[in-house]
Amino acid sequence: MDMLSLQLPGITDEPYYQPVGEEVGLFEAAAARRLPVLLKGPTGCGKTRFVEYMAWKLKRPLVTVACHDDLTTADLLGRYLIVGNETVWMDGPLTAAVRAGAICYLDEIVEARKDTTVVIHPLADSRRVLTVDKRGELLPAPPDFMLVISYNPGYQSILKEIKPSTRQRFVAMEFDYPAPDLEARIVAAEGGVDLDLAKKLVKLGELTRNLKGQGLDEGASTRLLVHAAQIVSAGRTPGEAANAAIARALTDDPDMTETLDDLVRAVF
Amino acid sequence: MSEPSSRKLFEHELEERLDRVLFASPSHRSITRLATGLEPLSRAQQDLVLHWAGVTAQTCAEIGHLIVSSAPKALELLDADGFEAWVLAALDSYDRQGLRPAMESLRKLEAFATERSGAPFARLAEVEGRLTRFVQGLSGRPLAVRCVGSGNAAWTDTDAIFLPELLAAMPDADGNRRLYKATAAHLWAQTRYGTFAADIDATIAPLPDRQQALEWLALLEAVRLDARIAAELPGLAREMAELRGPWPAALVPVLPRLQSPGATVHDSLALLPEFVAAGGVPPWLTLAGTLDPTAARRVRGERIGKETKVLRNALAALKGAGGRKQGGEAALDVAPGDDGALEVRIDGEVVALPPEAQAAAQSLVQDLGELPPEVLSPAGPGGWLPTDKEGPGPDLVGDRAADWRYDEWDYHRSAYRKGWCHVYEMAVAPGDPDYVAEIGNRHRALISQIRRRFEAVRGEDRVLGRQPEGEEIDLDAQVDAHIDRRSGIEPSPRLFCRRIRNERSMAAMFMVDMSGSTKGWVNDAERESLIMLCEAIEALGDDYAIYGFSGWTRTRCDIYRIKAFGDRYDEAVRRRIAGIEAKDYTRMGVAIRHLTKLLAERPVRHKLLVTLSDGRPDDFGDEYRGTYGIEDTRQALQEARRQGVRSYCVTIDRHGADYLKRMYGPAAYTVLDEVGKLPTKIADIYRRLTAN
Ligand SMILES: Nc1ncnc2c1ncn2[C@@H]1O[C@H](COP(=O)(O)OP(=O)(O)OP(=O)(O)O)[C@@H](O)[C@H]1O
Ligand SMILES: [Mg+2]
Numbered sequence: 001m002d003m004l005s006l007q008l009p010g011i012t013d014e015p016y017y018q019p020v021g022e023e024v025g026l027f028e029a030a031a032a033r034r035l036p037v038l039l040k041g042p043t044g045c046g047k048t049r050f051v052e053y054m055a056w057k058l059k060r061p062l063v064t065v066a067c068h069d070d071l072t073t074a075d076l077l078g079r080y081l082i083v084g085n086e087t088v089w090m091d092g093p094l095t096a097a098v099r100a101g102a103i104c105y106l107d108e109i110v111e112a113r114k115d116t117t118v119v120i121h122p123l124a125d126s127r128r129v130l131t132v133d134k135r136g137e138l139l140p141a142p143p144d145f146m147l148v149i150s151y152n153p154g155y156q157s158i159l160k161e162i163k164p165s166t167r168q169r170f171v172a173m174e175f176d177y178p179a180p181d182l183e184a185r186i187v188a189a190e191g192g193v194d195l196d197l198a199k200k201l202v203k204l205g206e207l208t209r210n211l212k213g214q215g216l217d218e219g220a221s222t223r224l225l226v227h228a229a230q231i232v233s234a235g236r237t238p239g240e241a242a243n244a245a246i247a248r249a250l251t252d253d254p255d256m257t258e259t260l261d262d263l264v265r266a267v268f
Numbered sequence: 269m270s271e272p273s274s275r276k277l278f279e280h281e282l283e284e285r286l287d288r289v290l291f292a293s294p295s296h297r298s299i300t301r302l303a304t305g306l307e308p309l310s311r312a313q314q315d316l317v318l319h320w321a322g323v324t325a326q327t328c329a330e331i332g333h334l335i336v337s338s339a340p341k342a343l344e345l346l347d348a349d350g351f352e353a354w355v356l357a358a359l360d361s362y363d364r365q366g367l368r369p370a371m372e373s374l375r376k377l378e379a380f381a382t383e384r385s386g387a388p389f390a391r392l393a394e395v396e397g398r399l400t401r402f403v404q405g406l407s408g409r410p411l412a413v414r415c416v417g418s419g420n421a422a423w424t425d426t427d428a429i430f431l432p433e434l435l436a437a438m439p440d441a442d443g444n445r446r447l448y449k450a451t452a453a454h455l456w457a458q459t460r461y462g463t464f465a466a467d468i469d470a471t472i473a474p475l476p477d478r479q480q481a482l483e484w485l486a487l488l489e490a491v492r493l494d495a496r497i498a499a500e501l502p503g504l505a506r507e508m509a510e511l512r513g514p515w516p517a518a519l520v521p522v523l524p525r526l527q528s529p530g531a532t533v534h535d536s537l538a539l540l541p542e543f544v545a546a547g548g549v550p551p552w553l554t555l556a557g558t559l560d561p562t563a564a565r566r567v568r569g570e571r572i573g574k575e576t577k578v579l580r581n582a583l584a585a586l587k588g589a590g591g592r593k594q595g596g597e598a599a600l601d602v603a604p605g606d607d608g609a610l611e612v613r614i615d616g617e618v619v620a621l622p623p624e625a626q627a628a629a630q631s632l633v634q635d636l637g638e639l640p641p642e643v644l645s646p647a648g649p650g651g652w653l654p655t656d657k658e659g660p661g662p663d664l665v666g667d668r669a670a671d672w673r674y675d676e677w678d679y680h681r682s683a684y685r686k687g688w689c690h691v692y693e694m695a696v697a698p699g700d701p702d703y704v705a706e707i708g709n710r711h712r713a714l715i716s717q718i719r720r721r722f723e724a725v726r727g728e729d730r731v732l733g734r735q736p737e738g739e740e741i742d743l744d745a746q747v748d749a750h751i752d753r754r755s756g757i758e759p760s761p762r763l764f765c766r767r768i769r770n771e772r773s774m775a776a777m778f779m780v781d782m783s784g785s786t787k788g789w790v791n792d793a794e795r796e797s798l799i800m801l802c803e804a805i806e807a808l809g810d811d812y813a814i815y816g817f818s819g820w821t822r823t824r825c826d827i828y829r830i831k832a833f834g835d836r837y838d839e840a841v842r843r844r845i846a847g848i849e850a851k852d853y854t855r856m857g858v859a860i861r862h863l864t865k866l867l868a869e870r871p872v873r874h875k876l877l878v879t880l881s882d883g884r885p886d887d888f889g890d891e892y893r894g895t896y897g898i899e900d901t902r903q904a905l906q907e908a909r910r911q912g913v914r915s916y917c918v919t920i921d922r923h924g925a926d927y928l929k930r931m932y933g934p935a936a937y938t939v940l941d942e943v944g945k946l947p948t949k950i951a952d953i954y955r956r957l958t959a960n
Binding site for chain 1: 397398401402404405406407408449453500501502503504507620736737749753759761763766768937938939941
């Protein structure tokens, strides 16, 4: 029987990542002890970027799966395809990552269907095996394989909580938006603007975060601040950029939009 | 009017007539005072006042009283037509909303007069929500926006900013709206940049004229704070500068000192004697407002005390919980980060501070500039003594034994009072049969939009054919593939069926505040919201129930059934929704406990309790008011959580109060600053909470 396999290249260029605390050391320790890692934190605070950076640092390939509500076990493990008269097995991203000793990053794990998350259980405890039942294969994970999952605890849907039996298998690391000075440095570097403007954008970010729970579900993420900076570096004014990339991106509510406009005008 | 004669009435005559029309007046003395006020008026004016006093007193004696006592001032500002309009507006709001709004409407005399005069103005009511959100964004802690009593200038006590009912200083309405914003921002800056960090009262005590000193100080601070705002929020500072124009000449010499980045309130205070000694009249600057250092310092001190306690208690709790070392004390290490976020380590390990303690720390940084060591030491044991409040409690119980009894949490003792609350369950008496249809007509577009959106979310088991993968074989696809193969075409690999399961196993309980404070708008908004919700959830097919709660002391906690689980959304339920009305008090904890019990019995995976209320818990007598009620509610939410019930609390509170964070700690919550938004928001909130 034939098998199609994925190529898993390593990350060659160092991704830009600004450490904000002890996360690099902690992640290295978990990797050394072959423990899986759970990253929690609000959207756009650098989780994905961090994993890319760690994959580069540890010189391991990275497989990222963005989980969604129709993600099935087969989407992770692999499936038989029928090509002409043949059945061919194709590894899913998780199986491929296990075979290659890669870091497998399951982004937004809570989005996946409940039964899907169960397949990672034996991989995420001391057994470190993957059962590919379609093939009757029990795949032990090599030492370099590492499982990383992320989720955003800010979700308010009660249908989207991570099960204790899942979460208690992981070393959990909490992410949050970086302190103002660091965040300004990130926005300047990623957005291609000077530090002065970056500081103003970060200030605006802080003001919007003050409104969390008071009309906004979330304040502006680092990602949105970077976006605004990028729009400025492409030639628009800071006010325009902040309006489009931050204010309008945060809300559709007319009252809230008005307030965000007020805050944008206050900062610039 | 009644008397044809045109002679002015004297005091004793006025007294006599007033006595006749204001039959319910509290005392003779007050009638004399009213008569004295009316004596200087012309006969026509006197007749006008007596006439309207008589008319309104028929409806409500208190209104008649207020009209007579405000009449001299009212007739300075208004002509006879204006006076009538002012009275009629009050009667109108009495009919629609009750006594308090009517009295308020009468008191807003200046606003009423300005409005009638046709000068362009802006009204606090129209910008209040926007200002509240704006200062919330600026400060990151609650700073309420309130209306100052008529005739007074804007000021802040550091917990709230008080603004005039109406501003007409700028030539157009938009300018006046911006003046509101600038004034609010300036008052925020007073609390943010330490105007009240110094003991102003002590410093100005030796100065000859306190009032004048405070006026100068407000101006000096305006200069200093303007520079602080310019450094952090240049756009805002530009707008404020436009509104105020150039600084008054008297202030020009001191600009450099006050605008230097290191200037504090002590610089303003140091300059003050010079200005007072020069004796000039302080120029007027609307956005500088006035200062009441006594009130501000008291409020600030209370807040610091309260927040220090919250923080120290949280640290003590963490320390207790983290002590894994046998016998020995856990080592606690607290380091303030730069933006007030605290990093707490126990035995070297970072632990998370609960959100209310994190907020307390941030607020302390704003008040104190930094976190001094004494606020960072965990509270010692025995912080508060258990006070035994066991007493018999008022006995309002009727003839029937309670349907249920529930424990209540007494934070003084850190223990439950057993079987403390008596719960009676009854159905809401049916209301107007046409009400629901009427609301349905009014919101037809919104309802059909909600239904469409919810139908799209509705999960149902369905089978997808021609999948590359699945638990069953798709026969049609197999046959096609066979044919293809036979005829030499490459067959499609999509040969399977896959079953998509509906994972919504949901029951939702809605708990509606029926306390007296919901009378009027809030009650209307609640009823409309429930109709929207029912339409929405019917489209989804989730299991849901609706109950109201109110009561009068612990021995009469009433739970009103509107729709039980399993009831159809039929005529009877609709009439009960129409019949929801404002009753008595708000003892929230027991209502949460009872409804949690009903919810916990449902055979579903996910259980959601949504509470709708309009402010803090409260009950007759002082017992439940304040911390006790907040702590009991918090405890009840925690119990719910342990029983697998997730809670979401929706509060309508225009003043975004700070107790919410503590009370709703174990739950998620949202604050709506305007009741009017509830009906349009509620369905969305539910959809988000239960999104697949
Ligand atoms: N510490 C950091 N160093 C460098 N860039 C950062 C950092 N934090 C955030 N960023 C910037 O923010 C952007 C968003 O971060 P990222 O995509 O990693 O967020 P995320 O936490 O994975 O969000 P989500 O939960 O929405 O997936 C990045 O593209 C990067 O530009
Ligand atoms: Mg990501």
